[in-house]
Amino acid sequence: MAKGRKALWIAWGVMSVAIGGYLGAGLVAESAAGSAWLGPARSLLLPGTTSHGHYQIELACESCHARPFGGKDGLQEACVRCHGAALKEADDKHPLAKFTDPRNADRLEKLDATLCVTCHVEHRPQITTAMGVTMPRDYCFHCHAEIAKDRPSHEGLAFDTCSSSGCHRYHDNRALYEDFLAKRLDQPQVLPEARLPGRDFRDVAAQVPGYPSQRYPVRPLREPDADAPPALRSKAGATREWLETAHASAGVNCSGCHRVERNDAPAWVERPDHGVCKGCHELETKGFLGGRHGMRLAEKLPPMTPARARLPMKPEAHDTAVDCTTCHAAHRFDTRRAAVEACLGCHRDQHSVAYEGSPHHRLWQAELAGAAPPGSGVSCASCHLPRVEHRMVDAGLKRVLVQHNQNDTLRPNDKMVRPVCLACHGLGFAFDSLADRALVERNFAGPPRAHVKSLEMVMERLRQIEEKRSRRQPRAAGR
């Protein structure tokens, strides 16, 4: 062989090994997802664009593919790890228990509903529709083909409208079940008592398991109580800002956030991360890590930035890393700022841009100015990080929790009805407004132009039953 040829072969060999090695390292190395130089290797190997729900962690292959050759069961474990608790909380109408019953064995042959991946396949953008569903829209047909027998009102309705018309959902029907509608048939558009709940953490903090009441008893602190090292105390007016916060008035001192255990010795951390907030705000942190802002942190990846986002974001916020203090600016921890300005500092989509000037925004401004009662204003957080009643079962305690996992009310948007809309609006109006996509884009400036027929159908069915019953037992005259 000519020398030139030989050199080419060697060069080809070396390059192949190098490229193969690089891709292999990217695939196998645990830290590859967050690594700046191994990350692109993973990107190259990534099959198909990931869905809107998972794209942020798409390079952390192990989040879903935890066990090599784990198969469908391995994937199922991964789904349940992140989504299991929320589905249980939502009183999933198609839980696993329904399909492990042997009498439903024939249904499983048509559609294996014991596995999430049957209907929610990742990496297949060409067949992915709303909610990450990769099944043809009329999948309900497989088990509910005979529905017109039980519900004559459904005669002639197309099977691809079951879960897209605002009437039914496969998993979460908490705002949609018949008796729920039956009790709210005639509600006005705006309820007379239109108030969102207030927070109550201060009242229950001492009873929350794990709250460090020994070190930080719930009582107001003053400037002399600040326990930061003297050299740092005067830094950038931090102490002054801290004194104005709920932290200072509830007994949380500087060391509460800045003193961290490192290698079994206390160390002073200038910029603590969300791990520190977790000590007292465990549920909020858990919500944050489960939501769109914190899911990268949950998978041990570098934090989310607007640069990585698929939603339109403001260019000036390009590299803002999202952590607790991004929205809750330290040391102020101003929750009012976190409710609107923090959001609009990054988000630039139609709905966000339309917020300022919308009716909800006007209510919020009135509340802030003191011209309207507390709870009457509607901020971004009111809907997207709502205040929900939370039962701490182990502590025998109920409290108002700010749900930091925005997925809880995002898609499908009727998940927002119960924790948010119904506080101020009638059910029919809420359904119609959420079903009107153009109205959602305009941030609810104006009346809804869509109409969900479910309330009428319930009304009609109740009327028919009542008629049938009264025909069966005719009432005696004079009653």
Added chain:
Amino acid sequence: MTTKTAIAALAAAAGIACVPVAQAQVTYKEMADAMHAVMEADRTVYTRVIVNRLQEEKVIKASEHWKDDKALALPAQMFRYGAEMVAEKKMGFSYSLLSLWPVNKQNAAKTPAEKEGLEAIARDASKPFYKEETLGKTRYFTAIYADRAISPACINCHNAHKDSPRTDFKMGEAMGGVVVRIPMK
């Protein structure tokens, strides 16, 4: 030891070995009957001691939508939640509450054995119904026991419920059946 003693000892040992050791073998029927006895007892206690008593004392009501109504779960729901918890353990056997006149159509008889069994206990509520059936790829021993109306709360609710196909249930009547399924080896 002399030869005679040795032979005697050997014979005695052989004789003892031949006595059949008490073997623990439970039949499918016995297992189903035992499980049903426990289920029935637990549910009856829940109905009488908790639901009826607290409703009578006007402490709290029982309601189908107990979470939203801040009420007690219905006895049928308590039964079902237990069955779901057992299903999660993936032990193979399952049980459910079915009826020829169900409030929720998903609880109507589906398999031929269920249809046959529910009709049998409707005719004679005192005799359980036993049958073997194959569902999917597994053979099951299926036992169906009459589920009687043991409290006025049972018949009052079902008779008034908008989704109930029958409005004339009477006390003591079999309103449906408990179906216990044990996979056969």
